[in-house]
Amino acid sequence: MPGFEVTRLQTGPRGTTIEQRPEKGEVFEVPEGHRIKGVSAFIDPDGRLRGQWVKTREGEPSPERTAEIIQAAFEKFEPKAPTVLPPRDNDSDRLTTYIFCDWHGGLFAYGKETGGPDWDLSIARQTLSAAVKETVETSPPSGRAIILGLGDLLHADNGRNQTERSGNVLDVDTRYSKCLETVCDLMAESSELIASKHNHVEAVFKPGNHDENSTVGIRQALRMYWRQNERVTVDTSPDAFYWRRFGVNLIGGTHGDKAKIPDLPMIMANRRKEDWGATTTRHIHTGHIHHDTLREIGGVHVYSHRAPVAQDVYHAWHGYLSGRSMKSYTYHVDKGARGHSEVEIS
Secondary structure (H helix, E strand, O other): OOOOEEEEEEOOEEEEEEEEEEEOOOOOOOOOOOOEEEEEEEOOOOOOEEEEEEEEEEEEOOHHHHHHHHHHHHHOOOOOOOOOOOOOOOOOEEEEEEEEEOOEEOOOOOHHHOOOOOOOOHHHHHHHHHHHHHHHHHOOOOOEEEEEEOOEEOOOOOOEEOOOOOOOOOOOOOOHHHHHHHHHHHHHHHHHHOOOOOOEEEEEEEEOOOOOHHHHHHHHHHHHHHOOOOOOOOOOOOOOOEEEEEOOOEEEOOOOOOOOOHHHHHHHHOOOOOHHHHHHEEEEEEEEOOOEEEEOOOOOOEEEEEOOOOOHHHHHOOOOOOOOOOEEEEOOOOOOOEEEEEEEOO
16 A cells, blocks of 8 residues: 555465555654754564654753853943952951042043143043052052042032032032042952952041032942941941051051041040950041141150142142151051051153
8 A cells, every 4th residue: 555564464365364554754863053962663463563652852951052142141231249259368457548638539630730640530540550569569468458548539518519518619620420430440450459468458438528428428438338248347337437447456547637637546545445445556547638637645646648640730839848658557456566568650
């Protein structure tokens, strides 16, 4: 019969018996992209195979194809928070304090007018980022670190480009929102660098006379940025003063525009009576005046620090001639101060 094939011929007394079955089809090929998931068999009473049904489904992609799919899916993905691995070797008996003061993000300076370098937001970002990196690299691998933000990280605290309290007109490069965003980015990047070198990091930001309101935003931005990392904590206290006891060391910080330098040791002694009595070496860091000073008052070292930014026309025309740098100070839990690292900015 057409479409059939003879499978058996049997001749006997009654004649010849012919058995037929449908002709075999083409060789079965698994469809592209599929794989065999099962086989059903039809057998006769003697257990002989009479037919089969092959079941397929779409197959798993190859490892190479899987990698291509994942790469395409994450091509434009940017993580919202970093994963910073802790360093292997740290000296748990040491603490390093990074001084971040008077960055004046957004300050504009025209070199021909000020007699110094040109300065704007993009120059500030590159220069400050490089200075932080070198400061971290040249600081010892202490077990703990403090990012001590001492105010005036922004030049203007509002869109009017004026100081909030006195209303002084400021030379600002661009919009307030862009300045704040850039400073927050710099703080995030800087804290990542520091967290990659030290096991435990505390970030502290105290207000200055240029950024009293913006400091609140910077604190909260960093707090949210690090909220899932136990190695980095952000101090959100609104107190204008910062105090930290580390072994025999009592460390303080404030911007320096309100309380006078000669009064700071007495303020420390009154605000931290127990810590004062339990320590033998005491240090207070300030900014605001944009130049280095060190006074020992009643056994307390009181510092003011340089600003790392170029002079604007106000400071230039008043003849202020301080240099620019960024610093870190290291303390030993039992031995007190153990030197500092300074990166000058030409």
